[in-house]
Structures are given as C-alpha cells and as structure tokens.
Amino acid sequence: MDSLSVDHRIFAIAPSQLPANKSAMTHLEPKVTMQESRQTPTPGTAGEVFLAFLLLGLTSFGGPVAHIGYFREAFVVRRRWISEASYADLVALCQFLPGPASSQVGMAIGLQRAGYVGLLAAWAAFTLPSAVILVVFAWGVTVLDPGWGQGWIAGLKAGVVAIVAHAVMGMATSLTPDRERATLAILAMVIVMLMPTAGGQVVAILVCGLAGLAWLKPLISRSVPGDVQTTPVSKRMGAVFLACFGVLLALLPFLAITTQSPVVAMIDGFYRAGSLVFGGGHVVLPLLQAEVVAQGHVSEHAFLAGYGMAQAVPGPLFSFAAYLGSQYSAPPNGVQGATIALIAIYLPSMLLVVGALPFWEHLRASPATRNAMLGINAAVVGLLAAALYDPVFKTGVTSPQSMAIAAAAFLAISAWKLPAWLVVPATAVVGHIVL
Secondary structure: OOOOOOOHHHHHOOOOOOOHHHHHOOOOOOEEEEEEEEOOOOOOOOHHHHHHHHHHHHOOOHHHHHHHHHHHHHHHHOOOOOOOHHHHHHHHHHHHHOOHHHHHHHHHHHHHHHHHHHHHHHHHHHHHHHHHHHHHHHHHHHHHOOOHHHHHHHHHHHHHHHHHHHHHHHHHHHHHHOOHHHHHHHHHHHHOOOOHHHHHHHHHHHHHHHHHHOOHHOOOOOOOOOOEEEEEEEOHHHHHHHHHHHHHHHHHHHHHHHHHHHHHHHHHHHHHHHHHOOOHHHHHHHHHHHHOEEEEEEEEEHHHHHHHHHHOOOOOOHHHHHHHOOOOOOOOOOOHHHHHHHHHHHHHHHHHHHHHHHHHHHHHHHHHHHHHHHHHHHHHHHHHHHEEEEEHHHHHHHHHHHHHHHHHHHHHHHHHOOOHHHHHHHHHHHHHHOO
C-alpha cells in the first residue's frame, strides 16, 4: 500500500468484487475533473436522509466494504448528493480515523446533506435495524439457552472461526504486503497475547504507529489531494469536537473509578472500544472481548454467539454493541444497556468525523500521518490474529465435528465466495443437528 489516496473509480464495481477490508482500497489516486471540483452538495432535509439510510440499513448485507459500494450507488450515482471525487475523499478520511468506516462515511454524507441533524438521522437509520434484530436475538438466547439451544450456539461459534480466519487472511494480504509490516503485525500479536487486556492493545497500536513513523518512512510516496470538500463545520468547531473526543477518552476511566457507577463504567468501556478500533469491522472483536468478557460482564459463549449472529444481519457490525449491552449480567442491561452501549461505541466516531472534516486536506497531505497509519494498520492484523486464536478458535473448535463445520464454512466463504450472512446461519443449523 504505497499511498492512502483512493481512486473514485473503484466504487463503480459491485460490492462483492470489493477488497476484503477498507484499507485495501487505498492504493490509487483520485482523478478530479473541473466539474467535480466545483460541485457542491445541495442542502436537503433530515427526513430524506433518514429514509435513504433506512433502506440501506435494512438491505446492506456484506460488511463494511460492501456498504461503501452500496453508498456510492445510492448517493453518487442515483441521488447525486455528492461527487465521485468528494466521495472518494470521504472514504479516505474515514480510513484514517478509528471506528467503523462505512458508518463514518454515512455520518459524513448526512452531515454534508442536512447538517448535524442529518448526521444523526443517517446514523440512526443505518444502525437501528441491525441493533434491534440483535437485541431480540439476545432475548432469545436468554430464553432458549437451557436445553436445545446449545447445538446451534456451538455451530455459530464454529462459523465465527471461519469468518475471522477469512478476515485475517484478507487483511494480511493488503495491510502486510512486505516483511517490515508483516514483522509489525507479528509484534502486535505477541504483545496482545502477553498482555491480554485493552491496555495491551493500546500498547500494540502505539508501538506499531511509532515504528511506522521511523521504519516505514522510505516506503511512502506523496499523494496529491483531490478536490476540496465542503462541510458545514468550521475549523474552530472542528477543534471543539476533537477536544471533546480527547477529554472524554481521558476523563471517563477516571470517572468510572471514582464514581463506581456501573453506567459510567459501561460508557467508558464501549467509548474506549470505539475510540481504538483502527481498521473497523472485525477488529472490534478483541477490543470488545477485553472490555466485556475479560471483565465478567458477558459470558464467552454468549459473546461468540452474538458475534456470529452479527454476521447474518444487514447494517454495521458495530451494532453488536447493542447485543452486548443487553446481555450484561448486572444492570444496566436489557434495552437500557443496549441503548447505552450503542451510543457510547459510536460517539467517538461522531466526534471524530465532525472534528476532522474541516482539517482533512491538511491531514491527508502529511507524510507523517500516512507513515503512522501504515504501522497501525499492520498492528490491526496482529490484533485480529491474536483474537483468532483466543477466544475464537479455542472456544469455537472443541470437537472434530465443530472443526469440520468451521472448515466447511471457511471453504464456502473463501473458495465459493458465499456471503457471510448466508454461511453463518447455515453453521447454526448444522450445529443444532450434529453438535
């Protein structure tokens, strides 16, 4: 990956042909016409934003990279809310930021179309369908868990092994294509396996980011920015939002300790997870596992069952937070816990998108930023590889039958190119029959 610019032509292909993760789309330069560079979005309403994203929230299967393709078709081609080059710039920005890339792109489109209310409308409409489905599933797990449910939960866990293994392979191909970045990925994996906490993941990200600045600098070439993006946020307000992000990240752990409030502790855990997920998608798995399973809030089997179900629903994978919040062993849980967890994990993304948009042209022109991100992206591969071993493989493959289910699911996804939303429910059915 020699540059972090994005060619807008990549979004003309079908979602199923897109690369396995968001950073794989960063190697081409945008070609900007004079007409595109002068195009500014027409102001719209929050209502139209909500309806457009609600349709996507109900139908967007296939993961974050597929979502980018769906957004391009909906907002560049059909509705013409944004130019091709400006859309490519938004995607590039969201690759720099921690958090879910597709949701951040949606927030940015909503912000540019209808202001702050448009941002909230885009987020709610795209996120709530999958969040509601997962909360209902959590209720079903609680009600049906004793007895017949063990087999299909074991099948879901085996399916998760295939999903995460496929994600590790795809991300390693694009994010660690040379020996330097492969070395950083292994270093990150070793760090988080020796320090199996959220703190260990922070250490791995920081170490690899600093290594990217020092070690990967010769690999980077300058990229030329595309057309200037229009945003209703001034640089002064952007700085305020970025400051709020940093203050909350530093202050919430202190408040959680001093107040001993379970609500504040939940907000702190999910806010931190949403703040540190570089790479999006499956990378949230180890961070959330460290926050909720390692702390005893959610059982490991419930965590993996919900993660498997999250592959089978439309919309963003971060809706998994709503499932976890509802599954907490002590209050806040249920609908209240789901609401708190969902808002807390997305709040960093909202603050960062609004804060970074006014400064994006400067940020993307900085070689130091690009160098650090290459090291962080390599660390992402190591984090996910460690999670593949523990807890995914250790709890998902417990017998020859479960190994066979995991292998068959991996074959279906990687060789036969079947979608995860089809494969994962199938593993649950097979698990119910044979496990």
